[in-house]
Amino acid sequence: MNDRSPQLPFRLVASDIDGTLIHEDGTLGASTLDVIHALPVPLVLVTGRPVRWLRQLYDQMPEPVPAVCANGAVVYDPHTDEVLRADPLSVDLLLDVTKRLRDAVPDIALAVEVDEGRRFWYEEAWPLRWETDTDLVRVLASPEELTSVPAVKLLARSERYEPDEFAELVSRTLAGFAETTHSSKSALVEISAAGVTKAAGLAWLCERHGIQADEVIAFGDMPNDIPMLTWAGHSVAMGNAHPAVRAVADEIGPTNDEDGVATYLRGVFRL
Structure with missing residues (x-):
């Protein structure tokens, strides 16, 4: 992952996939693709999906990005097809x-x-x-x-x-x-x-790259996103988010079908 220049507000974007980054039909919107390509900081996918379900998304992206999978139990590097960390139930x-x-x-x-x-x-x-x-x-x-x-x-x-x-x-x-x-x-x-959440997996990856929680902006829509949203420095619930997610987020953004993540990030990074 690459560092940002000092004037930027965040050093990393963390986003859930389903109900957040992609449309309900499983596609990435054109606006979202443009923003992913233009982001000046790393994007990390933080998802309940298993590793084997990432290909459907990676095939749509300019290049694959790191992923925290299985609600934090797996940290995955798509460039090497390597699991960097796994924390299973024994x-x-x-x-x-x-x-x-x-x-x-x-x-x-x-x-x-x-x-x-x-x-x-x-x-x-x-x-x-x-x-x-x-x-x-x-x-x-x-x-x-x-x-x-x-x-x-x-x-x-x-x-x-x-x-x-x-x-x-x-x-x-x-x-x-x-x-x-x-x-x-x-x-x-x-x-x-016990202790395995999206927040824990993302925190491990961020620590590996010297990134603090308050330097992370996170997006989500369902209860499994709550630990990540409360851990990150700034959190955005999608307009279609579960009520429990809306209650803990710092802000409510547009829906996933409105390319809500992209719309919000355009304002943050002036893209």
């Missing part, structure tokens, strides 16, 4: 957490991101909707296989609850044992090892 923790979840929610469906987020394993009850690469994605042969290796993220679904209700239930069930968050409009909760 096998012992997975065993404990999954037992607590199954006891609390009998109909729960579980899945794991393994191999630093390059592979996805899921139970038969999991509603797999779009991933079809059987080399990277597969159904588990048995419930025990779910906890057989460390995972950078555990995912939980239920058909019985509304999204925020389910997130609250899982949070109470795992309080003190693991980090829980959500970024979906369905009853899907994302679970990481």
